[in-house]
Amino acid sequence: MENLTQSKATKLSLFNFKSISTRTFWITSIAFFMCFFSWFGIVPFMPDVVRDLGLTPEQKWNSIILAVSGTVFARLLIGKLCDKYGPRLCYTYLLMLGAIPVILCGLVQTPLQFLICRLFIGFIGASFVITQVHTSLMFAPNVVGTANATSAGWGNLGGGANRLGMPLIAAGVVSFGIAEAEAWRYSMVIAGVVCFLMGIVYFFFTKDTPQGNFKELRASGEFISNKKDQVGFLTVLKDYRIWILFLVYAASFGIELTVYGTMDDYLQNTFQLERVTAGNIVLSFALMNIFARTLGGFFGDKFGKLKGLRGRVLFLSFILLVQGVMLITFSTAISLVVGIILLILFSLSVQMAEGATFSVVPFINKKAIGSVSGIVGAGGNVGAFLAAFLLKSRSAVAEEAAIIANEGLGADVISAAQATASASAVSQGYFIIGFVVVLTGVLALAIRFSTEDEVVENIETKNASGKLVPN
Template sequence: MTMSIMTKSNKATRIDMFNFSSVQMRTFHLTWLAFFLCFFGWFGLAPMLQIVRDDLGITTDQIVTTNMVAVASTVFMRLFVGWLCDKIGPRITYTWLLVLGSIPVMLVGLSQSYEQFLIARMFIGAIGASFVITQFHTSVMFAPNVVGTANATTAGWGNLGGGVTQQVMPFVFAGALAYFGSEHLAWRYAMIAPGFLLLVMGFVYYRYTKDTPEGNYSEIEEKVAHSKSGNSGKVFKEALKDYRVWALFLIYGACFGVELIVNSKAALYFADYFTMDLKTAGLIAGLFGLMNLFARSLGGMLGDKFGKSNGLKGRVKWLFVSLFCQGIALVIFSRMGTIPTIIGSLLVFSIFVQMSEGATFSVVPFVNKKALGAVSGIVGAGGNAGAVAGMFLFKKELTGLEWPESFMILGFIVVAVSFTVFAVKFSPVMEKEAEKEMEELLASVKETQLSPKRVPA
C-alpha cells in the first residue's frame, strides 16, 4: 500500500490523509500536531494577558516588551534548529525542543515580578522554532508536485493552534478560576496544561516518526557520513550568502511576522478599543487563527498549481499577488470602527496573510535543496524578526501611535515588502531542472496509477 504513493526516491507524490501506515503520512500528521501544540505553549498566555498585567502590576508597554522578547528568542532558535536539522535530523531535534520547551511553559506561573515573567517568556519563545522543523520534515517526505501543499497544510494546521489557543485558554482559565477561586492562581495553573501536552508530544514524536522516508540519519550510512563531514556548516554558509534567502527572510517577516503580531495583540486590542470582555475578545481573536484550517493550504496548493503550469516563476508571481493583497487588507482592517466590520476585515486579512505564508514555503524547497534546513531556518527566523520589528509600532510610549494607526502603517510596510518578491529569481538552468523533475515525477505518478490496471499477456 505504501509503495503506491511513493516515487523512486521514496518521497510521497500525493497526500493521502487517511494513510497512517506510511512514514510520510505519519510524519505529516505528527508534525502539524506537534506545531499545533507548540502554539498552546507559545501563545497560551496571550488571551490572559489582561489578567496577567493586572496581577503582576505591570504596564501595557511592558507586556508588549515581553511579547517582543518571546518572539525575538525564536529568531535565534530558528537559525539554530535549521542547522541542527541538517546535522542530526528533524526527529531528534523536534523531540528535544518539545521536551525542553515544556519546562518554561509549566513554570511561568512561578513568576512574581516583571523581570521573572520576561525571562520566562524568553525561554518559552524558543518553542516557536518548531515551525522550521515542521517545514523541513515535510519537505524531505514529499515530492515537488505536492511539497508546497504539504508544507502549507502542516504549517497551516499547526498555526491553527494560534486561533484555538485564543478560544480555549480563556475556558481553561475559567475552570482554574472556579476551582482555585483566585485570578492570581488561575492563570498560573492554566499554563500547566499546555506544558504537559508538549512533554507527552515529545515522546510520541520520537516513537512514531523517522528522519527521512528511507529511515533515521543514524540508520543511513550516507547521512552519517554527511553529518560527520562538517558539510552542514558549509551548506549553512552557502545559504547565508544567497540574496534570495534574505529576500524570502523579509517576505516571511511581512506575512508570518505580521500574523504573530496580530496573534499577540488581537485579544488586548479588542478588549481595550472595543470594550469587550476577556472571553468575547478571545473568541473573536481566535477567528484570525482559525482561517489556518484552509487558507495556508490554499496558498501552497496554488503555488504548486502555478508551479506546474508556469515553473518556478509561477510560484514567485503568486507569492507577490498574495502578499500585496495582504497588505491592502491590513490597511482596511485598521480603519474599521465597528464590531461587524472589524470581524469581517479580520477574516479577509487572515485569509491573505496565511495564503502568503503557504506561497512562501512553496518556493523555499527549490532555493537550495542541499541546504534545505539552513534556508528554512533563515526564512523562518525572518518571520520572528519581522514580528519583533513590527511590535515597536505598538509601543505607544515610543511612537505616540494608537494601535489602529500602528496596524495601518504595518499594512503599508507589507505592501512595500511585496515588491521584494521579484528579487527571488531562478536561473534558466534551475528552471529547466525543476521542469524536468516535474515531468519525470508526473510520468512516474501516471505509470504508478496505470500499473494495477495492466493485464498480463
C-alpha cells in the same frame, strides 16, 4: 539522493496512516500545535499573573518582547541543527527541553523569574521551522507546498486555541478543589507535561525521511555521505533569495501577528464594539488558518506545475500585492460591515502568502533546507517586532497628545479622546504597513532560479505527477 527524492509522498493522503509521510505530517502538526499552545498559553492568564506577581506595565510588555525575541534566535539556530542532526532528534529535544520553562512558568515567585521563563519559552516557537523541514523531506515537489502550508496552518491554530483551551484547563483544575487564583500555575504545568510527552511520541513514531533517519542513511552512504555534498552556513547566508524571502515572511506572518495582536483594541476604538465581540471576531479570523494557509501552498504547487519554479514566485508576488491592498483599504474603512469584509480578505490573503512562501523555500537550496527555513522563519518574528514597534510608538505619541489637549475635561472625555487618537494612529500605521507589503510583493519578483534548477525540478515534478511542466 535521487532515491530519497523518489521515495517522497506524491499525495497528501491524510488518512493513509501506513505511510510514514502521513504519520509524520500528523505528528509534526500536532507537535507544532502544542508548542504554539504552550508558547502563548500564559496570555489568557496575564491579569492573574499581574496580580499574583505584582508585575508593572513595563514588566508585562517586556515579557511579551522577550518571548518573541527568544524565538528569533532559536529559529536561526534550529534550522542549521536540522540539516546536521535531522528534524526527528531536533523536535524531540525541543519538545522535551522546551517543556521545562513552560512547567517552571507555573512555579515562578518573582517578576524576574517570570521574565526569564518567558524568554526561554519563546524558544519553542522554533517548532515551526522543524515542521517545515520535516514535511519538505517527506513530500515530493508536486505537493510539498500544500503539505508545508497545511501543517503550518494547523499548527498555528495552537496560538489561538489557547484562548479557549487554557481557561478550560484552568476550570478543570478548579473543579478538583484548587484555588482559582492558583489555576493558571497548574495549567502551565499541565501544558508543559504534554509537550514533554509529545517529545517521546516524536522520537519513537517518526523518521527523518521516508527511507530512514539521517544517521542510518549517512552510514549507508545514501544521504549526504561526504563533506562535498554539504553546504556551509555562510554559503546559505550569501544567497540573496533567502533574504528576500526573509522580508516576505516578515511582511506576511510578521504582519499577521501584529495586526491580530492590535485588532481587538482597534475594533473597539474605531467601531465602538464590546471587548468580547471584538475578541471573537479576531479569534474567528485566526481560525482561518485551518484552510487559508493550505490554499496558499496549494496554488503555489499549481502554479509550479504550470510555470515551473518561476510560477511559484509569480503567485507569491501576486498574493502579497493582494494582502497589501486589502490592509491599505481596511485602514480607511469607516463602516463596520465593509471593515469586516476587508478584514476577511486580508486574513485570507496574508495566510495564503505565508503558505505560498513555504512553497518556494524548499527549492532554494535542497542541501540546506533547515538553514533556509530557519532564516526565513525568523523573518516573521522580526517583522512582528518592527510592525508592533511602529504601531506602539505612533499610538503612544497620539494618546499622550490627546491627554494633554483634554486635560481638566473629565475622565470620560479624556478616555474617549485617547481611544479616538489611538484608532487614528493605528489606522495610519496599518496604511504604512500595507504599502510596505505591496513593495515587498514587487521585490519578490527578483527571486530567480537557474536553468539547471528549473530542469531538475521539471524532471522531479514529472516523476511525481507524470506530467512535464514548461520552463
